[in-house]
Amino acid sequence: MAVNLGTHPWNRSVDSATVMETETPVKPKQTPTKPKEDDDLDERVKRIIREIPGPTPQPGGE
Amino acid sequence: MVRPVGIETEYGMNCQGFSGDVDFGFEASTIVRAADWEPSFRGWDYSNEDARLDMRGDRAKALARDPNDLRDSRANSSQLSDEKLIADTVLPNGARFYNDHNHPEYCTDICTSLLELVAQDKAGELLLFACQKSRNESADEGEVLIVKNNTDYHGRSYGTHENYLVSRSVDFKELVSAMVPFFVVRQIITGAGKVGSEGSKPGDVDFQISQRADFFEEVVGINTTARRPIFNTRDEPHADRLKYRRLHVISGDANRSEYATALKAGMAGLVLDAMEAGEHLGVELEDPVAAIRAVSRDPDLRAQVGAKRKPYWTALDLLEHYLEVIENRGPYEGERAWTVSQWRDLLDRLRSDPESTADRLDWTAKRRLYREIQDGGQPVDISDLKRLDLAYHLVDPELSLYQSLVDSGRIRRLVDDEAVQTAKTTSPSGTRAAVRAAILRRFGPSIKDMEWDSVTLLVNGRDLRLRMSEIEGPEIRRLEEIVSNSRSIEDLAKEVVKWQ
Numbered sequence: 001m002a003v004n005l006g007t008h009p010w011n012r013s014v015d016s017a018t019v020m021e022t023e024t025p026v027k028p029k030q031t032p033t034k035p036k037e038d039d040d041l042d043e044r045v046k047r048i049i050r051e052i053p054g055p056t057p058q059p060g061g062e
Numbered sequence: 063m064v065r066p067v068g069i070e071t072e073y074g075m076n077c078q079g080f081s082g083d084v085d086f087g088f089e090a091s092t093i094v095r096a097a098d099w100e101p102s103f104r105g106w107d108y109s110n111e112d113a114r115l116d117m118r119g120d121r122a123k124a125l126a127r128d129p130n131d132l133r134d135s136r137a138n139s140s141q142l143s144d145e146k147l148i149a150d151t152v153l154p155n156g157a158r159f160y161n162d163h164n165h166p167e168y169c170t171d172i173c174t175s176l177l178e179l180v181a182q183d184k185a186g187e188l189l190l191f192a193c194q195k196s197r198n199e200s201a202d203e204g205e206v207l208i209v210k211n212n213t214d215y216h217g218r219s220y221g222t223h224e225n226y227l228v229s230r231s232v233d234f235k236e237l238v239s240a241m242v243p244f245f246v247v248r249q250i251i252t253g254a255g256k257v258g259s260e261g262s263k264p265g266d267v268d269f270q271i272s273q274r275a276d277f278f279e280e281v282v283g284i285n286t287t288a289r290r291p292i293f294n295t296r297d298e299p300h301a302d303r304l305k306y307r308r309l310h311v312i313s314g315d316a317n318r319s320e321y322a323t324a325l326k327a328g329m330a331g332l333v334l335d336a337m338e339a340g341e342h343l344g345v346e347l348e349d350p351v352a353a354i355r356a357v358s359r360d361p362d363l364r365a366q367v368g369a370k371r372k373p374y375w376t377a378l379d380l381l382e383h384y385l386e387v388i389e390n391r392g393p394y395e396g397e398r399a400w401t402v403s404q405w406r407d408l409l410d411r412l413r414s415d416p417e418s419t420a421d422r423l424d425w426t427a428k429r430r431l432y433r434e435i436q437d438g439g440q441p442v443d444i445s446d447l448k449r450l451d452l453a454y455h456l457v458d459p460e461l462s463l464y465q466s467l468v469d470s471g472r473i474r475r476l477v478d479d480e481a482v483q484t485a486k487t488t489s490p491s492g493t494r495a496a497v498r499a500a501i502l503r504r505f506g507p508s509i510k511d512m513e514w515d516s517v518t519l520l521v522n523g524r525d526l527r528l529r530m531s532e533i534e535g536p537e538i539r540r541l542e543e544i545v546s547n548s549r550s551i552e553d554l555a556k557e558v559v560k561w562q
Contacts, residue, residue: 039335044466048293048453049446052461053078053207059086060128061072061165062286062312 064397065331066227066533069183071316072165072220073190074209086164089206093166094149094194097159099486101502106150107511111355116284117234117295127287152512156489156499165220171495172533176184176324178490181477183323185485191457210316211455212273216450217260219277226309229338238282240343241339242293244384245313246354247377251408252326254315255425257282257451267359271425275358281350281384285313291525292350300514302531318464320476321422328401332388341387346370359430378413396448421474427467428454494530494538508551521555528558
């Protein structure tokens with residue numbers, strides 16, 4: 001697994017305040033550099049309401 | 063390193079455009095068989111499994127089934143062999159993928175790092191999306207949208223289960239008394255949020271914290287598909303049963319938030335650590351089933367949990383009790399320290415300003431967005447909100463509301479896309495998961511059967527069963543070396559016989 005714990009903020013013994021100050025949102029590396037029109041959240045919400053089907057019945061599981 | 067943990071997720075299938083009743087077994091099987099990650103092994107060794115073994119010492123005569131499930135269409139699935147219908151698959155990362163009760167289920171292999179767990183879990187979302195695309199491009203009719211959630215919003219639920227290895231020396235009653243109240247209240251951090259209510263006691267609920275709380279009917283029990291208990295007593299450790307129990311947690315939600323997934327496992331692991339160290343954490347509740355529902359249905363976090371001892375009045379109070387016991391056992395390092403600090407910070411924020419946690423928690427992220435939409439003057443009714451709620455959990459990134467929140471910078475991530483891509487083909491490290499994956503990679507054609515704690519190899523016409531009753535440790539590390547260094551299946555067989 002290519003996860004380098006040595007450079008991750010988790011791999012430090014620090015108090016909670018420090019952890020929160022040093023943490024920054026981790027953005028996915030593949031975020032498009034040129035935002036599409038759909039990336040605007042309001043537009044996405046409108047599109048979902050317009051296009052996504054409502055929940056359909058399914059079997060129970062487990 | 064944290065306590066060994068794995069997550070199994072039954073994905074939902076939102077189906078539309080079918081001319082008749084949907085055969086969910088057939089669709090789940092089709093989805094699973096579309097998996098094309100290689101090398102894989104098709105099959106599963108059930109010979110050592112027994113889901114009726116009960117921690118309370120008995121073996122259940124039968125497991126309860128939801129009678130509604132037995133009426134579902136089998137028009138196409140009845141034509142399939144059992145093997146094809148269940149479609150058992152072991153993936154290159156060691157995960158298991160199969161059709162479980164008519165839902166495609168992805169089970170991570172065992173992880174001892176929360177980051178690895180998150181990456182492995184997220185890899186499952188990629189897999190399901192790829193399978194969805196494949197199915198929809200090739201199927202004759204209908205469209206299936208895969209959802210990582212726990213409800214169809216029509217009164218049926220499917221599960222997301224966590225599995226923790228616990229010392230069998232921990233008294234069973236002590237385990238129940240500590241974990242039941244914890245499961246009742248941890249949802250205020252780990253809940254995935256849901257619009258509306260379902261189950262046997264639906265109420266006038268616009269939004270609730272948990273996807274699952276509506277579906278629990280008993281405090282303790284062995285069933286999972288009907289009369290669901292908060293504490294499941296299935297006793298299948300998939301390891302040395304004299305040393306371990308597997309705590310099979312069925313009360314949790316399917317999380318999209320990476321923080322919620324990590325905290326779900328990290329917090330439960332710390333509670334179990336404390337128990338194994340002899341801490342008495344239990345706080346008796348008057349009615350845990352009523353309490354888990356009451357907590358879920360009060361996103362303002364004022365609901366009383368019915369604790370018999372003061373001062374644990376609300377979920378916040380009770381979760382504070384667990385955290386204080388755990389903080390007092392510190393200091394911690396690594397992922398345990400991170401879990402404690404996040405737990406503290408989130409609890410404090412939930413007390414003062416719950417929406418300030420919307421960058422990390424599924425339910426507050428949803429609630430904040432739904433409020434904004436409603437306050438913004440956009441006309442939305444309950445069916446629109448349910449549509450949005452469903453869309454949050456879609457695995458298709460183009461359609462997923464969760465992904466929209468990530469893309470807009472509103473929800474933080476813990477692992478990047480590269481780590482998730484890597485997790486598709488790389489097992490969790492340092493445990494027997496790495497051994498299973500290495501055997502699959504190097505000696506796949508010689509595998510006759512696999513399960514969590516054993517691999518059966520066919521060597522010159524004879525079966526060689528490799529048992530791994532420990533999860534990690536020097537013996538497992540030695541075995542991983544043997545598999546990596548063996549030049550042929552005969553070499554491997556020779557070394558394995560010595561190792562055993």
